Amino acid sequence: xxxxxxxYAMNPAHPDGRMFSRPEKLRNRxxxxxxxxxxxxxxxxYYLAREHGxxxxxxxxxxxxxxxxxxxxxxIIRSNYIxxxxxxxxxxxxxxxxxxxxxxxxxxxxxxxxxxxxxxSDSAMRTMRLRAEINKHYGIASEVVDREILRRELPMMDLSxxxxxxxxxxxxxxxxxxxxxxAVAWGYARGADRRGVEIHQQTEVxxxxxxxxxxxAVQTSRGTIETDSVLCAVxxxxxxxxxxxGLTSPVCVHPLQAMVSExxxxxxxxxxxxxxxxxxxxxxxxxxxxxxxxxxxxxxHSTRSTLDFAEGxxxxxxxxxxxxxxxxxxxxxxxxxxxxxxxxxxxxxxxIGGFYLDAGWGTWGFKAxxxxxxxxxxxxxxxxxxxLAAGFxxxxxxxxxxTGEKGAAAVGH
Amino acid sequence: xxxxxxxxxxxxxISEFLYGGEIRESPDPDTCTDGAWxxxxxxxxxxxxxxxxxxxxxxxxxxxxxERDTGAGDVLKTYLYGSPAx
Numbered sequence: 001x002x003x004x005x006x007x008y009a010m011n012p013a014h015p016d017g018r019m020f021s022r023p024e025k026l027r028n029r030x031x032x033x034x035x036x037x038x039x040x041x042x043x044x045x046y047y048l049a050r051e052h053g054x055x056x057x058x059x060x061x062x063x064x065x066x067x068x069x070x071x072x073x074x075x076i077i078r079s080n081y082i083x084x085x086x087x088x089x090x091x092x093x094x095x096x097x098x099x100x101x102x103x104x105x106x107x108x109x110x111x112x113x114x115x116x117x118x119x120x121s122d123s124a125m126r127t128m129r130l131r132a133e134i135n136k137h138y139g140i141a142s143e144v145v146d147r148e149i150l151r152r153e154l155p156m157m158d159l160s161x162x163x164x165x166x167x168x169x170x171x172x173x174x175x176x177x178x179x180x181x182x183a184v185a186w187g188y189a190r191g192a193d194r195r196g197v198e199i200h201q202q203t204e205v206x207x208x209x210x211x212x213x214x215x216x217a218v219q220t221s222r223g224t225i226e227t228d229s230v231l232c233a234v235x236x237x238x239x240x241x242x243x244x245x246g247l248t249s250p251v252c253v254h255p256l257q258a259m260v261s262e263x264x265x266x267x268x269x270x271x272x273x274x275x276x277x278x279x280x281x282x283x284x285x286x287x288x289x290x291x292x293x294x295x296x297x298x299x300x301h302s303t304r305s306t307l308d309f310a311e312g313x314x315x316x317x318x319x320x321x322x323x324x325x326x327x328x329x330x331x332x333x334x335x336x337x338x339x340x341x342x343x344x345x346x347x348x349x350x351x352i353g354g355f356y357l358d359a360g361w362g363t364w365g366f367k368a369x370x371x372x373x374x375x376x377x378x379x380x381x382x383x384x385x386x387x388l389a390a391g392f393x394x395x396x397x398x399x400x401x402x403t404g405e406k407g408a409a410a411v412g413h
Numbered sequence: 414x415x416x417x418x419x420x421x422x423x424x425x426x427i428s429e430f431l432y433g434g435e436i437r438e439s440p441d442p443d444t445c446t447d448g449a450w451x452x453x454x455x456x457x458x459x460x461x462x463x464x465x466x467x468x469x470x471x472x473x474x475x476x477x478x479x480e481r482d483t484g485a486g487d488v489l490k491t492y493l494y495g496s497p498a499x
Binding site: 238239240243248249250251252253297298299300301302304306307308338341397398399400 | 415427428431434435448451452454455457458459460461464485486
């Protein structure tokens with residue numbers, strides 16, 4: 001069998017095709033220029049081409065596609081949010097995720113695992129009940145479970161939380177899932193490329209030209225492009241792009257770190273999150289434990305890793321799963337999270353005509369990749385905000401009409 | 414371990430400190446426009462660069478000023494607010 005496989009691999013009749021082409025030159029003009037070749041930017045390009053027939057599109061990426069937060073998250077997908085706007089939006093995203101592998105004809109290893117958010121205090125239990133009710137109202141599988149159910153479903157977990165953070169119950173969200181994150185970027189890139197979108201890697205945006213209140217051109221490290229529409233989907237680099245236009249936003253950039261263990265036999269099917277202990281953990285298809293925590297507590301534009309983080313996160317993981325004490329950590333990394341004050345994204349139009357923003361994705365961007373791409377494509381193609389993204393406009397800060405997701409979007413509070 | 418130089422207590426581990434954000438001038442809420450107030454409340458300048466920030470040494474509740482390069486992460490200078498060093 002291995003010989004047959006090897007012969008197949010070496011056979012020139014079955015070449016290993018490239019996921020997307022590498023156009024040599026930038027053209028002088030595109031209908032839409034997308035800054036940022038991560039999941040969100042590529043998804044927007046894909047849906048622009050597929051659903052709106054806008055194919056004269058280019059995606060500019062400073063590094064390589066999926067090398068930013070698309071490839072740095074902990075791949076958790078869920079929709080058990082706390083505001084009606086958030087719940088509807090992320091629910092649509094979960095629906096899109098479920099069909100995405102077929103859509104792309106590419107295996108994203110999308111695995112519905114179930115998602116437990118542990119509660120360690122009465123007030124946390126109250127929040128879980130509130131979230132469960134709001135979720136159920138919008139038709140999302142979400143329920144509060146007690147210690148007995150947790151003891152049965154997660155027998156390997158120490159319900160005393162290391163003796164100092166006893167688990168009282170949890171919010172259980174059956175559709176919670178994980179996926180192979182870099183394949184998401186490749187899938188969208190391939191789909192967009194096949195429909196005529198150009199993807200330019202190693203191309204940095206240096207400036208944006210505005211003429212009578214409207215976007216006019218994009219200056220890049222490989223020349224200037226004329227265009228009427230620009231989508232900025234650059235996560236942690238958002239403030240730098242906005243500064244080119246003299247725009248301000250509430251985005252503040254903090255590093256978010258994560259790490260993985262060596263692969264072990266499958267023992268953890270669901271995703272387990274604890275807000276009080278600032279941890280989330282799932283087991284990947286390869287058997288590695290994917291571990292994440294809260295943000296680094298100060299602004300920083302760097303993807304360095306710290307020992308403090310690995311030590312602190314390990315201590316909290318051991319509070320829940322003491323038997324992991326001999327497991328080794330093999331990799332650690334960080335991404336730059338563009339945080340907003342209400343833990344909701346900033347999407348849609350800006351005061352500059354033709355300049356669209358897909359930003360403020362902080363620590364909750366990966367799960368929104370399909371729906372963010374779809375709604376941004378709609379906004380760019382029609383000039384109207386998508387109803388699903390209506391609660392996420394930049395204007396909400398001017399009107400003091402925030403969409404508060406802090407209770408459901410992050411672990412560090 | 415990363416250290417920060419508290420103006421009162423000297424070099425201490427960074428975990429003893431709390432970040433208080435960039436030092437910003439508040440407009441007069443009685444006279445400024447709603448737009449200017451919303452801008453003050455929500456907008457942040459998160460472009461990497463050297464910034465003057467509020468930091469607190471938590472065990473002693475000492476608030477002080479740090480000049481920090483938010484691109485590289487280096488703390489360049491720390492001093493008490495209003496001290497001659499500022």
